[in-house]
Amino acid sequence: MNKTLLASLMAMGIAGMAHAQTNVTIYGTVDTGFIKESGSDVRMGSNDDSLIGVRGTEELGSSVKATFQLERRFDLNNGVKFSGNNALDILQGADPNGENGVEWQGAANVGLQSESMGAIRLGRVNDVAIENFGDIDPFAVTGVGSALVGYNILYSEQLANTVRYDSPTWAGFGINLSYTLGQDTHGSQNWYHNNGNDGFGIGMKYDGGALMLTANYDRLADSDNSWLWNIGGAYTYEGFTVSAGYQDTTIKRAAASILLDNYGMEIGQKDWLIGLQYNTGPHTVKFSYNRGELESHGDYDGKVNKYAVGYTYDLSKRTSLYAMASYTDSDNEAVGEIYNSNGVADDSVTGVQIGITHNF
Template sequence: MKKQLLALAAFTAVSGMASAQSSVTIYGLMDTGLVKETGSDLKMAQFHASRIGFKGSENLGSGYKAIFQLEKRFTVNNGEMSGVDWEGASNVGLAGPFGTVRLGRVNEIETESFSRLDPFGEDGIASILLSTQHFWRISNTIRYDSPVFNGFYLNATYTLGTNTDKESRNTYGDTLKQYGADNDGYALSLNYDNGPLLLLANFSRPSDSNNSTIWSVGGAYKFGGLRVAFGYEKTDDRGWKPHATGSAFSNKLEGVRSKQDSYVLSADYTTGPHKVAAAFNYMKVKDIKTGEGSGNNSDFLNGYDSGDAKKYSIGYFYNLSKRTMLYGQLAYTDFEDKTLARFFRGSQFNGDSVTGVSIGIDHKF
């Protein structure tokens, strides 16, 4: 009996040491509400993507630690999972005085950085119009995040493209090789975030995109509870975009090339539990071409060269507590014509403008 008590005491001591050196956090977000937009019925949808995640670290000593993150995305209204199994994140890495290095599925840094200029975070019906080379997360990636030096910090990623080696590539790889769309990807983001001032500059070349590029600059300044922001984003879409399911194209405009110039001007004001936000977004789409690989659902763009869109968004947010928020949003998008509306909304859309309204609840845990 004495030996058993000694063994139990030793196990308890070792377990206590292990738990002191490592930790795992379970976190999540539940969001759903009602959305009504032009051309669609009233439906349940979300503002922020609902998720459950696990992240942790192990102390390795001398200021170094091992880290990991796993995050699952889903929709609350029907319980369905979205994307790949761990769509939100799936990575492991090391952190120390040098910064952080992670390998796996991570946030795309140009999107992560530029979204801070949109008070709606490029989410929901009030989001600014998204580039056709927009990504929230990317797979098969090495990501580096530097330490912060007087408000300055650097993020960089390198993404491996699809295997297109002659002896091992699959049908998707064959297609990429045929159209010359196979390439590795990389991105760089330089940010200054110190006190009331935020400045950012980003460049990204997505993998397997036929060397499509996107770059952006912008800034924000905070006056007490008021924050104003302005940004510019330029996209050169060469008609290809990697897709999680392995499809050679990711959207309804297969093989369509275009150049996009997007400007955003926004403001938000916070006082106590209340927050009011507004944004104006202007996007010019030009040099539209339907080339090799384009599908029948892009025929409506034949002979169409350019157009512009203006989007106006407002929103109100009320924090019931530190973790629970109610929200309401209203957005109106004015497209130059029906063809450009279909470029953004899909080939079945028949209007030249979109009005949307949403209300919902967001709870973090």
């Protein structure tokens, strides 16, 4: 074949592939710093989760797009894959700190999107209730300043084996729906393994710019029908943002036995949040007060109060420095083990964190 003709055909093929895949983006976050908490040594750790991701779209015509997203999370300071804090992964047999931990801790999904009909994604997606409620925490449920909801026993930032639908936004209002397939374990000889059920979530959110409101319900798959619901909102005026929220959780016996190392009682968990932020130019000052309550008629009974203050300085649109401090005061060590960010069984923990974040 003529070399010129061969070159032309190859160029046409490459152009065709480029046209078919209209948009592919590589993005990510790298974050690390130093953390010191009472009861544990100084360690390196992150505020935002470090990750690298790829997402893309393909135009299919009639304003419909095919979409995909893949995210790999890791600890920047040592290169180890991120262990995560997803209750669903544990309930479905993953060991976050072992060899059988989830490789793609972030999103891993494919779907379709339309401006008029909304978007549907299949695979591993963000939990509706966790995503919406996290928007009202000044610390975005990360770092030592994280809201107490980040230590919820059913906390699952991502859901595997899930289909999620996000509606278009109508005058600031949108609806999110999800359905998760469980790994039906009914029939096991051990009662604490009979926790198989499908899961579903529904979220409603209004974002009018200055005012944001949200209400969500989530029944976690493979949790013996354990569930949570939350409600909250935030209001911004002249640089100040005030936020408040409440979350109520019921953890059934089978789920508690797995998530709390064979603890076999139904547990109720309640969390309150009040937040305040002030932003001016590159400076953001943050404060939050959290209150939690556990009721199990056993060791995990008691209340906890948490106070957090933080400061972020934006060096650019992509890079920022941060510092934060928190104090967590629990009724007893068992409650502290649930709510302390370092997992130490202590009735009070003080934490300090500084670091740097870069987004690309």
